Amino acid sequence: MVRGGVTRRSFLVGGLTLAGTGLVGGTIASGRAWAAAPAGPAIIDCAGWGARPNSAVVPIWNQRPVKILVHHTATPNVADLSRGSAESLARGIQKFHMDVRGWLDTGQHFTVSRGGFVLEGRHRSLEVLQAGQRQVEGAHCTGQNVVAVGIENEGTYLSVNPPGALWDSLRALCVLICSRYGIRPTEIYGHRDFKNTACPGDRLYGMLPRLRTEVARGLGRPLVEGEADKESWPLLRPGDRGPQVQAAQYLLRAAGMREVAPSGRYDRLTAAAVLRFQELTQAEDVGMIGGETWPVLARTVRRDAGGDAERAVEVLAAQRGTESVPDVVTPREWRRLLGTGGAPADTSTDPEGPPR
Known part of the structure; x- marks a missing residue:
């Protein structure tokens, strides 16, 4: 698994976890108190849902995570x-991750069921969260497994919202994680912010500003206007059309994919070019342009450089109307032109070592 470039000195070896206790109503069954943050949810640990032992040592890093990643x-x-349904889901995820993907354990740190039950995912995640000083390495998002806590939410949220019980528990869990680790609620992201994926679904992803706002309120730190909307990259899929697609097509041509016609339609030739570009850049080849491919595709460009990259800028500038465009278009400026500018990511809590 990718370790995000973390220095060796920051790594502590964990151990094989063979047993544990169930967490019910905010206290561990053995009687040891769980000092929960405000509105901290009850969390069912690995033993509580019948997890298999992890197959290898669980890596634990001597640093705090700096963000939360939301998945479905x-x-x-x-x-x-x-x-019972929630526990069955947790066992099914672990079986898939270990037996099909070949991982040492469940990939995410925590799982929230549609009924609002919160379960520990990877072994030792609950124990380490309780201490609030270190991070269990996950396997939920390449490049983010050491610096982000991964939360899986049961279901598919492309066209429907998550149920209220799930939402309430997700919010409470994020409040707890932010409180324990000192993570700002503005540092809650979706999986697609870093990968070419529809996860956590269009509807749940669209609710992340609300989640950041509600978590901040739960921490007693209300956000200022606009702070809940984060910089992101748009997700483009086959069948999409419009200026964003046309700009991406010009950028693909600038990267050598000359077979692409800048029609503004994500057609068969565009999809094939995207797959080829992702293969060349060693990205996940899923045929979508998301948070992993945009940063490579939308490189810094001068407006007077000519060629297809400048044409991509012109397409987006025309859509934005009277907004000014600087002579040098950086990744942040690309996001503004694409309509997904928002507030910048907060890097002040980054630990030494791992890149974001």
Whole structure:
């Protein structure tokens, strides 16, 4: 798994976790108190849902995570909201991650079921969160596994919102994580912010500004206007059309994919070029342009450089109307032109070593 460039001195070796206790109602079953943050949810630990032992040492890093990544499981939106269903989901995820993907354990740190049950994902995640000083290395997003806590939310949220019970528990869990680790609520992201994926679904992703706002309120630190909207990259998929697609097509041509016609339609030739570009850049080849491919594709460009890259700028500038465009278009300026500017990421809490 990718370790995000973290220095060796910051790494502490964890151990094989073979057993544990269930967490019910905010206290561990053995009687040891859980000093929860405000509105901290009850969390069912690995033993509580019948997890298999992890197959290798769980890596633990001697640093705090600096962000939270929200995912959806892309599983059916089941009507069974019971604890039993939640535990069955956790076992199914672990089986897939270990037996199909070949990972040492569940990839995410925590899982929230549609019924609002919160479960520990990877072994030792709950223990380490309780201490609030270190980070269990996950396997939920390449490049983010050491610096971000991964939360899977049961269901598929491309066209529907998550149920209220799930939302309430996700918010409470984020409040707890932010409180324990000193993470700012503005540092809550979706999986697609860093990968070419639809995860956590269009609807749940669109609710992240609300989540940041509500988590900040739960921490007693209300956000100022506009702070909940973060810089991001748009997700483009086959069948999409418009200026964003046309700009991406010009950028693909500038990168050598000359077979692409800048029509503004994400057609078959565009999809093939995207796959080839992703193969060349060693990105996940899913045929979508998201948070992993945009930063490579939308490189810094001068407006007077000519060629297809400048044409991409012109397409987006025309859409934005009277807004001024600087002579040098940086990644942040690209996001503004693409309509996904928002507030910049906060880097003040980054630990020494891992890049963001």
